[in-house]
Amino acid sequence: MVPDESSRESDGGVVVTGPTELTDEASVTEEGTELERTIGLAGGFAIGVGTMIGAGIFVFPGLAAGRAGPAAAGSFAIGAVVALLVALPASELATAMPKSGGGYYFVSRALGALPGAVVGLSIWLGLVFATAFYLVGFGNYAAGILAEVGVPIGNATVVSLALVAGVLLTALNVFGTENAATLQNYVVGLLLAILIVFLGYGGLDALGVFGAPSTRERFMPFGPFPMFTTAALVFTSYLGFAQVATVAGDIKRPGRNLPLAMVGSVLAVGALYVATIFVATSAFGSAALSDFGETAIVEVARAFAGRAGAVAILLAGLLATVSSANASVLSTSRAVFAVSRDVILPTAAGRMNLRYGTPHVALALGGGPTLALVALGEVEVLAEVASFLHLVMYGLICVSLVVLRRDEPEWYAPAFRVPAYPFVAVPGAVASFGLIAFMQPLSQVVGVAIMVVTAGWYKYYASDVSLKGAL
């Protein structure tokens, strides 16, 4: 039995119930209504990969190579290891509580309503910030393609393109009865195809198949230390694997598919990142990459295949930002639903309409603020704040695992158990909180401020909510 009830203990309290019986094919609510599980392994994998491969893979190679040399590949590998340290505990918790809400749900049930509310509300805001960042990234890639084909563009064009994309994505999710999630799978598939062709060609080139092998550069020109600090910089490109857990309530065979999708998407994305750095540093050398800065990968592709290569990579960047933005809009809506189900936001926030069958209020609570932020600018700082809030959630997920395992409640029966859990969850928590220390002071201040405000909201609005099943 999974803890799934929350109630207001004060007079005239609200009692919220959720699915009580969970099977591989469907869950059953207390009233006997069946909730079909329809998302397969591929769908879960696409959510993980689609959220993670955002602009990061194209933006970071130049910056990272400048700091760490070819060892930037090692930085991305370290990032993948840290991501796995969190993905494994998140997988175990998700199989024990395969319900909509993901990280919020685990933390609130393991650590209590207040930490839960802080995570749930700040992840909602964090996802809004991240979506705004992806949309501006989209605007940049779209403008880049226009520039390649000779259309002059200005900064206003970037913002307008980002706004148009944001409006279209939100509208697609509100009115798209023909499954916005299916679109996500196609976008991710096309993106992976372009990347694999690029990396395959670049890899063969680096090994000397098309001419002389590239000259070997020293792997760690600046010593090992920059490899670790750079890992902190590029960890942003792994944010998002835990979004797989937000669809836990709808995924088929959750005991098998949730861990596979989460761990598998981290491994796949990590392999792509490492290969990208290898190809990029082999083609140009890290000094030249560093000079190119944020457009380094475009220049690498241009060196391989001329303007067509550059446009192909810009198109891949466009797809990557679309998939990240779309996945984040969906996750935002689920995050809002999860907290409103537990009455931490007004339940009206979780309302849906019958005409389109979509949660229009939650989608608007994601899309509306996102568009406002895109229009106002300053998304770069907010992107780091989003990372801050994600890392807090990741750290607390690891803490939740330790708390639950040390004194297992009766209902706790995960289908997947992390082997040697203290050696995974404790370093996972330390790494997550530790990465926060590498952030700009401004992001840290804004992040803490947001957490204080969400805690204040909990005290003001929801302090009488008690979660049954919480320890």
Place this chain on the structure above:
Amino acid sequence: MRDTQDAATPTILVPVKVLEGQGLPETLATFLAPADVVVLGYHVLPEQTPAEQASLQFEERAQSAVENVARAFREAGGEAEARVAFTHDRDQTVERVATEVGATAVLLPNPVGEVDDLLVAVRGAIDADRLAALVATLIGAGTQRVTVLGVTSEGADVDAEAAVADVRERLRTRGVSADRIATETAAVERPVADIVARSGEFDAIVMGESEETLWSTLVGDETERVAEGAIAPVLVVRRGPAPESTSG
């Protein structure tokens, strides 16, 4: 759940789009009443909507609506169980529930009046025994007429005559008198179109579950295409777990 004495009574799964106000004609309830009925009220959601979110808001409404449909069956003298499901995939849900309740047949609803004439369309490999058991249960005590129509594609290597005779024989064994059974066979270019064209003469259609082929995945099951084209409801007989006998 069921008494052992009921084990022989065929179960029919009746999927209803419950929140879209789809009801069932009373005449259909009367026709199906001799069988056990499971009314499955379902609502299909786009993937961006968690099923749980929909159930929180619409569960009560869906349950009372499906209960109303089930009551219509009980008032017609039948046994009816009511279930509600929120899903992103109608076929997956219908298949799962049909397997869980051991349904003999699944109804594809269409408008219907009094059921007097029943068309049994025999196509390819069917579970003749289950089909006959179902038809005999539904009309055994009544006066309705059955036409067993064997339809094959032109040039197909299927003995339609034998299949039709087999079904006829099984119906007679189960107590449907010979004068109520007519048989026909036809080899036509487009079997589905032929069944649809003939459906106007009948009040309900019984067909075997069609086999999954590449073609059916592209254009839809034969049974679904018949249900779309015909004005009569279609009962799709599912294959048994271990068919005692197949024909064709």
